[in-house]
Amino acid sequence: MTRATHRAVADRPRDWTDGHVERWRPVLPQLDPDVEGAVTRMSKLTRHLGRVREQGVADYGLQKHEFDTLHGLAGRGGRATPSELRADLNLAPASVTGRLEALERRGFLVRTPSSDDRRRVDVELTEAGRLAWRKALDVVGREEQRLLGVLTPAERRQLSDLLRRVLLAAEQPAPEAGAGDGAGAGAGAGTGADRQEAGGRHA
Amino acid sequence: MTRATHRAVADRPRDWTDGHVERWRPVLPQLDPDVEGAVTRMSKLTRHLGRVREQGVADYGLQKHEFDTLHGLAGRGGRATPSELRADLNLAPASVTGRLEALERRGFLVRTPSSDDRRRVDVELTEAGRLAWRKALDVVGREEQRLLGVLTPAERRQLSDLLRRVLLAAEQPAPEAGAGDGAGAGAGAGTGADRQEAGGRHA
DNA sequence: TACCGAAATTTCGGCAACGAAATATCAGCG
DNA sequence: CGCTGATATTTCGTTGCCGAAATTTCGGTA
Numbered sequence: 001m002t003r004a005t006h007r008a009v010a011d012r013p014r015d016w017t018d019g020h021v022e023r024w025r026p027v028l029p030q031l032d033p034d035v036e037g038a039v040t041r042m043s044k045l046t047r048h049l050g051r052v053r054e055q056g057v058a059d060y061g062l063q064k065h066e067f068d069t070l071h072g073l074a075g076r077g078g079r080a081t082p083s084e085l086r087a088d089l090n091l092a093p094a095s096v097t098g099r100l101e102a103l104e105r106r107g108f109l110v111r112t113p114s115s116d117d118r119r120r121v122d123v124e125l126t127e128a129g130r131l132a133w134r135k136a137l138d139v140v141g142r143e144e145q146r147l148l149g150v151l152t153p154a155e156r157r158q159l160s161d162l163l164r165r166v167l168l169a170a171e172q173p174a175p176e177a178g179a180g181d182g183a184g185a186g187a188g189a190g191t192g193a194d195r196q197e198a199g200g201r202h203a
Numbered sequence: 204m205t206r207a208t209h210r211a212v213a214d215r216p217r218d219w220t221d222g223h224v225e226r227w228r229p230v231l232p233q234l235d236p237d238v239e240g241a242v243t244r245m246s247k248l249t250r251h252l253g254r255v256r257e258q259g260v261a262d263y264g265l266q267k268h269e270f271d272t273l274h275g276l277a278g279r280g281g282r283a284t285p286s287e288l289r290a291d292l293n294l295a296p297a298s299v300t301g302r303l304e305a306l307e308r309r310g311f312l313v314r315t316p317s318s319d320d321r322r323r324v325d326v327e328l329t330e331a332g333r334l335a336w337r338k339a340l341d342v343v344g345r346e347e348q349r350l351l352g353v354l355t356p357a358e359r360r361q362l363s364d365l366l367r368r369v370l371l372a373a374e375q376p377a378p379e380a381g382a383g384d385g386a387g388a389g390a391g392a393g394t395g396a397d398r399q400e401a402g403g404r405h406a
Numbered sequence: 407t408a409c410c411g412a413a414a415t416t417t418c419g420g421c422a423a424c425g426a427a428a429t430a431t432c433a434g435c436g
Numbered sequence: 437c438g439c440t441g442a443t444a445t446t447t448c449g450t451t452g453c454c455g456a457a458a459t460t461t462c463g464g465t466a
Contacts, residue, residue, distance in 0.1 A: 012367075013371055015367050015370045015371050015374055016370070016374060017367070017370065018367070020278075020291070023278060023279070024278050026280075027277060027278060027280065031344075032348075032351075032359070033363075034351075034356070034359040034360050034362070034363040035347055035348065035351040035359060036347075037363040037366070037367070038351060038359060038362045038363040038366055039248075039249075039252065039347055039351070041363070041366035041367065041369075041370050042245040042248055042249050042366065043249045044293075044370060044373070045242075045245055045366070045369060045370060045373060046242075046245050046246045046249045047293060048373045049242065074230060075223075075226055075227050075230060076226065077229075077230065088223070090247070090250060141234075144238055144239075144242055145235075145238065146372065147369050147372045147373050148235075148237075148238040148241060148242070148369060149372075150368050150369060150371075150372045151365060151368060151369065153237070155365060156235070156237040156238060156241060157237050158361070158365065159237070159241045159362070159365045159366075160236075160237040160240040160241040160244070162354060162358060162361065162362045162365075163240070163241055163244035163245065163248070163362075164215070164218050164220070164221070164240070164244065165353050165354060166244075166248060166350050166351060166353060166354065167218045167219070167220065167244050167247060167248060168216055168218050168353075169349065169350045169352075169353045170247070170248060170251045170350050171218060171219060
């Protein structure tokens, strides 16, 4: 694909990540720029969206994590167990408790012990909760749409498909290091750098 | 590798996100599955890599955020100012101070007031720091390589390119809500769900 | 019925990140 | 030279998240 059938690489506009990867080149030449670039961009984008959510949602008296919790709950139809939320929101169990407690105090949801299985708790969105969620919803979605909107529908599909394949690999247990060990690997050292929680505020 | 690029949609293996998006469908039908899918997957992948970094790096006596800091420093050739690190790692200024202090105590870096501009501080990687970074490096890169390795080089390039276009949009100030406003938007509500970064903790 | 391992949720202790304000220094200008 | 606004970094106080342990309940088995 070095074929350069279309536009020369140099002509394309560069984003922050291009510069970032370039700075790394001399330090770790064996690093694959596309692996590095893709991973870094995903991190930055995730971060960026998080920040937007934080700000946009603030106008409705919510914090990002509060909105996310309500959102996760709404996604389950307004009813869920802490365990389901824990999975959807990708949190430690202890964190779920904290979030639910705060939201319950604000009257956005109710927790009731499940009669069916008394280890469980049923979490349910209240009318106030659904309303708060609803109002903040558009703001959040608008940014995702604005960003992903620069791609054609076909390209979005393509992006999503590529990512699915990567994620399927991620969902597999990982083959235990041992093997190649330190030496070989050669892999692109994970830029860890900006990635990680640091990630995304733009520019 | 991975030759089977095409295959009926129905035949393709499903990842966690497929189920997630599917659950959302009835709640927000106007949501674009590909926007939602892509965003969710990026978030999950970022999260996953963070987790791997956390674990892998632990074998070398480092925590994710410590490694990331050393990594960012190494990426600048071993010398940088707190401000540069703040930008690369995308942290609040206060967080940088905390990280540097901890790493300095461990002898992985040194901070010295810049003689040139006395507001500044020069941060420099020590030999011990570079060594710790170096040893943990392979572990981290291996996972990125494993995951992105399921794509062909051309596909990786494609992924990186698609993301660059999205990020370029993100790097632009955002067009101030007001405009189209509420109505349209319809966009895919930010699944907020698992997205959002918790912030890493130690091993 | 009594017991045992597994599962769901909460409590506890500690840590890192953040926002805001403080401190020190620089650069420009009358 | 001394004032003013901007920049770099640190300090302070708060908060959410996490890991581990505790608690309660379930499901199966003798």
